[in-house]
Amino acid sequence: MGTLRDLVVATRDAARTLANADAATRTVGLEALAARIRESAQTLRDANEIDLKNAEAAGLAPAMIDRLRLTPKVIEQMAVGALQVAALRDPVGEVVDVGVRPNGLRVKKMRIPLGVVLVIYESRPNVTVDAAALCIKSGNAVVLRGGKEAFESNRALAAIIGDSLQAAGLPRAAATFVPTPDRDALADLLTFDELIDVVIPRGGEGLIQFVTERSRIPVLRHAKGVCHVFIDKDADLAMALEICYNSKVERPGVCNACETVLVHKEVAEAFLPAFFGKLSRARVTFRADSRARALVPAMDAAATDDFGREFLALTVAVAVVDDLDAAIAHIARYGSNHTESIVTRNESTARRFQREVASSLVAWNASTRFNDGFELGLGAEIGISTTKLHAFGPMGVSELTAQKWVVDGDGQVRE
Amino acid sequence: MGTLRDLVVATRDAARTLANADAATRTVGLEALAARIRESAQTLRDANEIDLKNAEAAGLAPAMIDRLRLTPKVIEQMAVGALQVAALRDPVGEVVDVGVRPNGLRVKKMRIPLGVVLVIYESRPNVTVDAAALCIKSGNAVVLRGGKEAFESNRALAAIIGDSLQAAGLPRAAATFVPTPDRDALADLLTFDELIDVVIPRGGEGLIQFVTERSRIPVLRHAKGVCHVFIDKDADLAMALEICYNSKVERPGVCNACETVLVHKEVAEAFLPAFFGKLSRARVTFRADSRARALVPAMDAAATDDFGREFLALTVAVAVVDDLDAAIAHIARYGSNHTESIVTRNESTARRFQREVASSLVAWNASTRFNDGFELGLGAEIGISTTKLHAFGPMGVSELTAQKWVVDGDGQVRE
Numbered sequence: 001m002g003t004l005r006d007l008v009v010a011t012r013d014a015a016r017t018l019a020n021a022d023a024a025t026r027t028v029g030l031e032a033l034a035a036r037i038r039e040s041a042q043t044l045r046d047a048n049e050i051d052l053k054n055a056e057a058a059g060l061a062p063a064m065i066d067r068l069r070l071t072p073k074v075i076e077q078m079a080v081g082a083l084q085v086a087a088l089r090d091p092v093g094e095v096v097d098v099g100v101r102p103n104g105l106r107v108k109k110m111r112i113p114l115g116v117v118l119v120i121y122e123s124r125p126n127v128t129v130d131a132a133a134l135c136i137k138s139g140n141a142v143v144l145r146g147g148k149e150a151f152e153s154n155r156a157l158a159a160i161i162g163d164s165l166q167a168a169g170l171p172r173a174a175a176t177f178v179p180t181p182d183r184d185a186l187a188d189l190l191t192f193d194e195l196i197d198v199v200i201p202r203g204g205e206g207l208i209q210f211v212t213e214r215s216r217i218p219v220l221r222h223a224k225g226v227c228h229v230f231i232d233k234d235a236d237l238a239m240a241l242e243i244c245y246n247s248k249v250e251r252p253g254v255c256n257a258c259e260t261v262l263v264h265k266e267v268a269e270a271f272l273p274a275f276f277g278k279l280s281r282a283r284v285t286f287r288a289d290s291r292a293r294a295l296v297p298a299m300d301a302a303a304t305d306d307f308g309r310e311f312l313a314l315t316v317a318v319a320v321v322d323d324l325d326a327a328i329a330h331i332a333r334y335g336s337n338h339t340e341s342i343v344t345r346n347e348s349t350a351r352r353f354q355r356e357v358a359s360s361l362v363a364w365n366a367s368t369r370f371n372d373g374f375e376l377g378l379g380a381e382i383g384i385s386t387t388k389l390h391a392f393g394p395m396g397v398s399e400l401t402a403q404k405w406v407v408d409g410d411g412q413v414r415e
Numbered sequence: 416m417g418t419l420r421d422l423v424v425a426t427r428d429a430a431r432t433l434a435n436a437d438a439a440t441r442t443v444g445l446e447a448l449a450a451r452i453r454e455s456a457q458t459l460r461d462a463n464e465i466d467l468k469n470a471e472a473a474g475l476a477p478a479m480i481d482r483l484r485l486t487p488k489v490i491e492q493m494a495v496g497a498l499q500v501a502a503l504r505d506p507v508g509e510v511v512d513v514g515v516r517p518n519g520l521r522v523k524k525m526r527i528p529l530g531v532v533l534v535i536y537e538s539r540p541n542v543t544v545d546a547a548a549l550c551i552k553s554g555n556a557v558v559l560r561g562g563k564e565a566f567e568s569n570r571a572l573a574a575i576i577g578d579s580l581q582a583a584g585l586p587r588a589a590a591t592f593v594p595t596p597d598r599d600a601l602a603d604l605l606t607f608d609e610l611i612d613v614v615i616p617r618g619g620e621g622l623i624q625f626v627t628e629r630s631r632i633p634v635l636r637h638a639k640g641v642c643h644v645f646i647d648k649d650a651d652l653a654m655a656l657e658i659c660y661n662s663k664v665e666r667p668g669v670c671n672a673c674e675t676v677l678v679h680k681e682v683a684e685a686f687l688p689a690f691f692g693k694l695s696r697a698r699v700t701f702r703a704d705s706r707a708r709a710l711v712p713a714m715d716a717a718a719t720d721d722f723g724r725e726f727l728a729l730t731v732a733v734a735v736v737d738d739l740d741a742a743i744a745h746i747a748r749y750g751s752n753h754t755e756s757i758v759t760r761n762e763s764t765a766r767r768f769q770r771e772v773a774s775s776l777v778a779w780n781a782s783t784r785f786n787d788g789f790e791l792g793l794g795a796e797i798g799i800s801t802t803k804l805h806a807f808g809p810m811g812v813s814e815l816t817a818q819k820w821v822v823d824g825d826g827q828v829r830e
Contacts, residue, residue: 016747020771093770099792105781107791112773114803193627198804212608216627218634218804239826246828332431354821355508356435358527366520366824375829376522376820377514388529388817389613389633390805402803405791406769409781411654413661414790 004185007176008143008195011116014171015141019113021170023090026136029168030086033133034079036160036167041075047156048125055149067123068150078129078157081380085133088379091398092139095406106408111401113139115197118189119382120145120211122203125153131200132161132175134382138400141174143196145189147203148181155179183210190215200395202383220390220399222383224310225255225338227368230327230353232344233266239365240343241274244316247341247368249282253312255384256339256371260307260317262327263292268320272296275318284314291320308334324349328356335359337386339371360386360393419600422591423558423610426531429586430556434528436585438505441551444583445501448548449494451575451582456490462571463540470564482538483565493544493572496795500548503794506813507554510821521823526816528554530612533604534797535560535626537618540568546615547576547590549797553815556589558611560604562618563596570594598625605630615810617798635805635814637798639725640670640753642783645742645768647759648681654780655686655758656693659731662756662783664697668727670799671754671786675722675732677742678707683735687711690733699729706735723749739764743771750774752801754786775801775808 018026037044048070055065091111098107117140119131128144135142146154158177166172178185190199193216200220201211208223229247231240247258263271268291276286276296286299287306293299299318306317307330321327331340341363342353350364361371371393373381378396385391391399433441452459463485470480506526513522532555534546543559550557561569573592581587593600605614608631615635616626623638644662646655662673678686683706691701691711701714702721708714714733721732722745736742746755756778757768765779776786786808788796793811800806806814 016771019773101790101792105785105790110769112803115773197802212631218802220804236826242826242828250829350823354525356431358434358530359819361820361822363822363824365826366822367828369829370520370822370824370827371820375516375520376822377516387612387633388527388819389635392817393820402807404774404803405776405786405808407776407778407781407785407791408765409778409785411651411657411780412785413657413782414665414784 004178004188005192008116008189008192010173011141011143011176012195014173015113015116017171018136018141018174019092019115019139021139023092025168025170026139027086029136029165029170030082030133032167033129033161033164034082034086036164037075037079037082037129040156040160041072044070044075044153044156047152050152051150060149064123064149068125068153070125070153074126078126081130082133085137085380085397088137088397090137091401096403103412104410105412108406109403110406111398112404114400114402116141116143116195117400118143118145118196118199118217120186120199120201120203120207122147122207123149125150125157127202128154128157129161130380131382134380134397134400136165136174138397140400141176143176143178143189145178145186146181151181187214190217193217200382220383220385220395221387222255223386224336225257225384225386226259226308226310226334226336227256227339228260228262228331228335228341229258229368230262230340230342231264231267231271232324232342232346232349233264234346234349235264235267235343236345237267237271237274240271241278243341243343243365243367244275245278245282248279248284248316249314250369252314256369257312258316258368259309259311260319260334262319262321262330264327265291265320265322268292269295272318279316282314284316286316286318288318289320292318310336324353328353331357331359337388338384339363339368341366341368360384419593419603420607423531423604423607425588426556426558426591427610429588430528430531432586433551433556433589434507434530434554436554438507440583440585441554442501444551444580444585445497445548447582448544448576448579449497449501451579452490452494452497452544455571455575456487459485459490459568459571462567465567466565475564479538479564483540483568485540485568489541493541496545497548500552500795500812503552503812505552506816511818518827519825520827523821524818525821526813527819529815529817531556531558531610532815533558533560533611533614533632535601535614535616535618535622537562537622538564540565540572542617543569543572544576545795546797549795549812549815551580551590553812555815556591558591558593558604560593560601561596566596602629605632608632615797635798635800635810636802637670638801639751640672640799640801641674641723641725641749641751642671642754643675643677643746643750643756644673644783645677645755645757646679646682646686647739647757647761647764648679649761649764650679650682650758651760652682652686652689656689658756658758658780658782659690660693660697663694663699663731664729665784667729671783672727673731673783674724674726675734675749677734677736677745679742680706680735680737683707684710687733694731697729699731701731701733703733704735707733725751739768743768746772746774752803753799754778754783756781756783775799
């Protein structure tokens with residue numbers, strides 16, 4: 001076996017072949033992947049069993065072990081996911097006319113793959129398939145670097161991905177599995193800026209920070225979501241209650257779940273008791289500022305760092321604010337540019353909130369949970385970017401491409 | 416005076432004000448800037464005189480000193496440049512309809528400023544004005560970090576920019592000049608990833624590398640241009656000659672000038688002598704491979720590193736290639752993803768070249784010199800990106816914005 005660099009050089013070479021393969025060939029590869037995942041269920045479960053045993057021996061928390069487990073349902077979901085990605089519209093080669101210049105040059109833009117994508121992820125082995133499928137669909141070669149807990153599962157999945165590419169006549173090296181889970185190897189990978197075009201880290205804050213500090217390669221960050229719902233004075237309070245409930249309770253462990261509810265002072269007295277009642281029946285706990293506690297003393301007092309905190313749990317911070325400006329200022333100070341929602345009947349208030357809040361999605365009268373590739377019509381996503389560069393919000397197959405300029409002339413030269 | 420971090424915190428706060436200012440106010444600021452540059456010509460020349468004296472005392476090369484000089488012409492060009500930027504279409508707030516989802520959610524995308532842009536540049540003081548104007552137009556606050564040679568000139572220009580912002584009722588801190596030219600301060604700035612949204616380094620390879628290695632902030636790189644012209648077997652050779660001449664000779668010191676000419680073997684004998692004749696009369700020197708020298712022995716032999724080299728001078732590398740595939744492979748190996756051009760009468764050959772060459776601009780029958788914001792209709796540019804992320808090619812005001820999702824509902828929640 002060669003060095004890590006040799007592996008990535010081979011990936012780089014394979015990237016050119018993959019980028020120039022036609023859409024049908026890439027689709028065949030993804031369909032082969034779905035079929036092979038189903039056929040290899042037992043092989044995958046055997047590999048997964050090793051990871052599970054190691055995890056138990058290492059004393060991992062049951063919730064962590066649960067994330068690792070390749071159940072028949074998870075395996076079938078991976079196969080279905082690969083087919084869903086195969087069925088997406090192909091972004092590669094898409095041409096947009098820009099126009100004709102005064103000198104007669106015909107200017108267009110064409111979508112091309114980014115090249116080589118390094119995906120770094122933690123415990124869930126299904127990310128191996130999801131990420132590879134999105135990269136293959138968008139014509140990108142991928143370097144897969146999963147967490148050590150899922151190492152055997154990831155290796156087995158990567159072998160299946162390689163087989164599927166080969167079956168479609170594509171180079172195996174277009175999906176390269178990093179054969180070591182240690183951080184030194186990761187640190188090395190992050191210096192290969194002449195071989196890798198973009199890094200997508202998916203995981204906890206520690207991983208994101210490690211990658212941000214070390215990488216010479218551009219990073220598309222899927223960072224934390226500290227999402228806010230603001231209940232304006234002109235809100236339909238029944239609607240506000242449903243939106244808060246859905247944003248907080250439906251799936252509290254995800255990045256687009258609500259972490260803080262801000263309530264306009266003029267409706268706080270009418271809203272907060274019902275809010276407290278409905279959410280506490282769903283076993284939500286509260287971290288409230290003094291103005292909110294003055295109205296509902298049963299809520300716990302917020303600590304200084306509860307605003308701006310991603311609880312990822314059935315806990316919500318609550319504050320009463322003076323007006324729209326105070327809500328926008330609170331979000332600018334404590335938010336993470338992920339998702340915010342305003343509930344109001346007043347369109348001009350909503351428009352100002354949507355204009356001035358610089359988050360990747362700003363909703364009016366809707367749950368924060370809609371910041372999601374499927375919900376917005378992109379199909380599967382490789383993450384939700386909270387940095388404004390390149391992609392802001394869900395990243396689907398289009399976000400894994402670039403646009404180059406294509407110019408047709410008749411011998412034009414510059415004066 | 417506070418610390419460097421205090422300055423950038425103030426810039427961050429000013430960014431919100433600037434982003435929410437209306438287009439007319441930002442335009443007033445830019446018009447004030449043009450007027451003040453003209454009024455302050457003497458002040459600027461006095462400041463510049465200090466830099467010029469220091470540069471002479473330090474023994475800088477005459478070409479470097481020339482770049483530093485604020486002549487009346489350069490000063491007038493800065494004023495005109497600010498007015499041109501003021502007249503560009505405003506990208507901020509632009510809304511694109513994406514569609515209505517099955518659940519009735521109305522989905523749009525809205526352009527917003529990136530936030531705070533750190534521009535790092537070297538000798539030319541006019542970059543202070545050009546970069547600030549583009550940032551102000553696109554609603555971004557800017558941190559300006561120029562080279563030490565132009566320190567006094569840059570400081571004087573930055574004061575004028577601050578005055579102009581203030582005259583328009585905008586915060587002075589929306590354009591912040593880094594009051595120290597040392598690299599330690601720059602290294603610190605590059606760790607302020609919670610305050611700065613993007614770094615744009617403009618300068619030599621040493622600077623770009625320093626920034627790439629140190630920055631925790633996303634970098635938009637304007638890196639080197641190793642641009643190729645490929646003369647296909649079906650080329651109009653007279654057209655090919657004009658395109659090579661213009662691409663190489665018109666302005667050899669810029670990034671979109673041609674560095675290497677590749678000639679199909681079937682036309683090499685017909686093309687190379689005329690090529691040699693015309694370009695050598697313009698005092699071009701040649702670095703040719705053995706196949707080219709076999710046809711025109713008067714050309715110097717290329718050294719191993721002459722392919723892939725950015726001469727930025729009246730020097731051109733020349734190679735004879737077997738076919739289109741060999742030309743594409745040569746560019747993939749030695750190119751810098753900047754600009755390439757094919758000369759051919761055969762449309763399908765041109766289309767394959769344009770599809771398979773992954774450069775920011777791929778021209779057919781046109782000079783490489785057209786990879787430029789003005790020539791492509793973007794107006795002024797802050798650089799030409801050779802990384803595929805966010806922007807690939809010229810970066811104008813639109814490329815200094817992001818698109819966020821804006822979603823309008825009627826109380827939708829996620830099932």
